[in-house]
Amino acid sequence: MNLAEAIRLRDSSRLPSRRDEDWRWTDLRSLVRTLPEPSPSLDAARLGPGPFEGICETVVTLANGVGPVAIEVSAGETRTLALRNVSRGDGSHAAHLRITVAAGARLTLLESHEGDGGGLSLLSLEVDLASGASCERLVIADGGTDAISLVDAEVRLGAGSEWAQTLLTNGARRQRLETRVLNPGDGASVRLDGIYVLSGRSHADQTSSVTHSGPQGQTVQLTRGVVDDQARAVFQGRITVEAGADGTDARMAHNALILSDRAEVDARPELEIYADDVACAHGATVGTLDAELLFYMRQRGLPEAEARSLLLASFLGEVIDRIQCAAAAGRMRAWLQERIWGSGE
Amino acid sequence: MLSLRNLHARVGEREILKGLSLEIPAGEVHAIMGPNGAGKSTLSYVLTGRPGYEVTSGAAELDGVDLLTQAPDERAARGLFLSFQYPLEIPGVPALTFIRTSVNAQRKARGEAEMSAPDFLKRARACAADLKMDFDMLKRPLNVGFSGGEKKRMEILQMALLSPRFMILDETDSGLDIDALRIVSEGVNALRSPDRSLLVITHYQRLLDYIRPDRVHVLAGGRIVASGGPELAHELERDGYDKFARAA
Numbered sequence: 001m002n003l004a005e006a007i008r009l010r011d012s013s014r015l016p017s018r019r020d021e022d023w024r025w026t027d028l029r030s031l032v033r034t035l036p037e038p039s040p041s042l043d044a045a046r047l048g049p050g051p052f053e054g055i056c057e058t059v060v061t062l063a064n065g066v067g068p069v070a071i072e073v074s075a076g077e078t079r080t081l082a083l084r085n086v087s088r089g090d091g092s093h094a095a096h097l098r099i100t101v102a103a104g105a106r107l108t109l110l111e112s113h114e115g116d117g118g119g120l121s122l123l124s125l126e127v128d129l130a131s132g133a134s135c136e137r138l139v140i141a142d143g144g145t146d147a148i149s150l151v152d153a154e155v156r157l158g159a160g161s162e163w164a165q166t167l168l169t170n171g172a173r174r175q176r177l178e179t180r181v182l183n184p185g186d187g188a189s190v191r192l193d194g195i196y197v198l199s200g201r202s203h204a205d206q207t208s209s210v211t212h213s214g215p216q217g218q219t220v221q222l223t224r225g226v227v228d229d230q231a232r233a234v235f236q237g238r239i240t241v242e243a244g245a246d247g248t249d250a251r252m253a254h255n256a257l258i259l260s261d262r263a264e265v266d267a268r269p270e271l272e273i274y275a276d277d278v279a280c281a282h283g284a285t286v287g288t289l290d291a292e293l294l295f296y297m298r299q300r301g302l303p304e305a306e307a308r309s310l311l312l313a314s315f316l317g318e319v320i321d322r323i324q325c326a327a328a329a330g331r332m333r334a335w336l337q338e339r340i341w342g343s344g345e
Numbered sequence: 346m347l348s349l350r351n352l353h354a355r356v357g358e359r360e361i362l363k364g365l366s367l368e369i370p371a372g373e374v375h376a377i378m379g380p381n382g383a384g385k386s387t388l389s390y391v392l393t394g395r396p397g398y399e400v401t402s403g404a405a406e407l408d409g410v411d412l413l414t415q416a417p418d419e420r421a422a423r424g425l426f427l428s429f430q431y432p433l434e435i436p437g438v439p440a441l442t443f444i445r446t447s448v449n450a451q452r453k454a455r456g457e458a459e460m461s462a463p464d465f466l467k468r469a470r471a472c473a474a475d476l477k478m479d480f481d482m483l484k485r486p487l488n489v490g491f492s493g494g495e496k497k498r499m500e501i502l503q504m505a506l507l508s509p510r511f512m513i514l515d516e517t518d519s520g521l522d523i524d525a526l527r528i529v530s531e532g533v534n535a536l537r538s539p540d541r542s543l544l545v546i547t548h549y550q551r552l553l554d555y556i557r558p559d560r561v562h563v564l565a566g567g568r569i570v571a572s573g574g575p576e577l578a579h580e581l582e583r584d585g586y587d588k589f590a591r592a593a
């Protein structure tokens with residue numbers, strides 16, 4: 001199984017299926033019998049504004065998979081950069097982008113996945129942070145209701161570096177956002193947060209794995225989501241603390257609200273610990289909105305839809321509160337509010 | 346103002362209100378007392394439209410308008426307020442945000458203009474000061490981590506800011522210390538006016554020393570079994586519910 005190969009060779013037998021343990025809830029092979037034609041080229045200059053428009057000057061665009069192949073942030077530099085991954089039409093395409101952040105440099109990456117049409121797209125990111133470097137990756141993934149959208153990030157951290165990530169998604173026909181982080185310890189820290197707001201028949205899969213290979217590393221993870229109608233969310237989070245990675249601090253939480261009988265949340269949090277003196281915790285809850293609380297709010301005059309929206313906004317908003325880049329956080333909060341209040345009416 | 350006629354209601358399979366009738370004219374304060382499990386809170390939920398509380402027969406009108414066909418938020422916008430026996434916590438939503446949203450939702454439903462943020466803040470500060478509440482408490486998520494007494498005070502603060510016309514207080518006195526009882530009662534009395542009415546549910550005479558009722562009713566077995574003036578509360582305090590429980 002190799003996604004990029006499958007797309008390049010148009011060989012659907014190479015797509016992951018339910019028999020692949022990590023893909024059992026996001027089966028692509030039974031969905032895609034034949035891979036679509038390669039996507040036609042797309043004029044990046046003629047796309048409308050992206051969701052992070054205007055926050056920073058530098059915008060890197062991948063238009064139907066075509067665009068730059070590397071981004072480098074040099075030592076000591078501080079940069080904010082928008083990365084737009086735009087897919088149009090019913091074709092398929094795959095892109096690979098390498099990002100390197102040199103020692104002591106800071107990158108704020110404002111990443112958007114903008115899809116429409118019924119195509120299949122893959123973006124593979126390969127990220128290296130040198131020692132003392134930091135990167136905040138903020139993602140808005142709006143795959144489009146008919147598209148299959150796959151985003152894969154492989155992140156390698158240097159000593160004392162910092163990786164902070166927040167994913168915000170409303171899913172796609174099938175969508176998978178996968179992040180794998182190698183945390184060498186030695187003061188390196190990781191934040192892997194996520195939000196999903198799903199309705200209709202959309203599907204969103206947030207899968208992550210963090211491997212602590214050395215002592216004194218930190219990982220915090222908070223994922224919250226809401227599923228309505230016949231939507232389906234998948235959360236798979238694995239934290240592995242290898243032998244010798246003593247003094248690791250790892251905390252994972254996943255909280256979901258299910259708003260309809262036909263919606264579904266599949267969650268698999270895993271902690272595997274082979275080291276000593278490790279502080280690890282994980283908490284997972286799946287629930288519904290509290291009917292008694294809704295009545296209390298309605299007694300004060302809030303119409304039901306407004307009461308529900310207020311509860312959802314505060315539940316999900318706590319993830320946004322953890323974002324460092326204030327301008328992007330504002331944009332993500334607005335994006336979220338629009339989906340919550342829009343669907344609530 | 347409030348008119349209840351032969352109200353029957355059930356929760357699940359169980360009938361709890363069994364023919365309850367009551368008239369509360371504008372400007373009056375009526376107290377309801379009665380043994381545990383008599384149906385007092387049930388009555389307050391039936392009036393405010395809590396899901397699961399099903400009225401099987403009878404009528405409930407506020408100013409001649411049928412309450413029972415309206416959604417809970419419509420009833421609230423018409424001026425009906427319930428101070429809950431057990432107020433709920435709203436995680437993540439600051440009290441100020443919640444109350445302002447409520448005030449404006451009610452105004453919108455009545456076709457009135459929104460209250461501006463500065464106006465609202467000014468009123469909230471004044472109400473908090475009257476109730477001797479630390480204003481910073483209003484910045485915290487509503488009722489989360491509040492003590493029982495603080496939650497009751499927060500109910501009265503919400504009531505003052507929403508300025509309802511018909512108020513139901515369900516055991517607002519329980520959980521309040523001696524000073525808080527006086528302060529909260531003063532807050533309630535400040536809302537009394539010729540066009541507002543109050544239904545006070547309590548187990549103790551003490552609250553009625555502060556909030557003087559015009560009428561006192563005994564609710565037992567799902568019906569009003571006795572009514573009288575303020576002296577009835579003293580009588581109950583002395584003799585208990587024995588003879589009424591038998592009547593019910």
Ligand SMILES: Nc1ncnc2c1ncn2[C@@H]1O[C@H](COP(=O)(O)OP(=O)(O)OP(=O)(O)O)[C@@H](O)[C@H]1O
Pocket residue numbers: 356357359361379380381382383384385386387388430
């Ligand atoms: N959701 C419910 N399901 C089943 N029974 C209920 C429910 N709610 C109330 N009851 C029952 O209805 C009866 C009346 O309850 P209610 O809370 O109205 O009493 P109350 O008069 O307010 O009592 P208290 O003085 O203890 O507050 C009780 O026997 C109670 O157990």
Ligand SMILES: [Mg+2]
Pocket residue numbers: 385386387430515
């Ligand atoms: Mg009660």
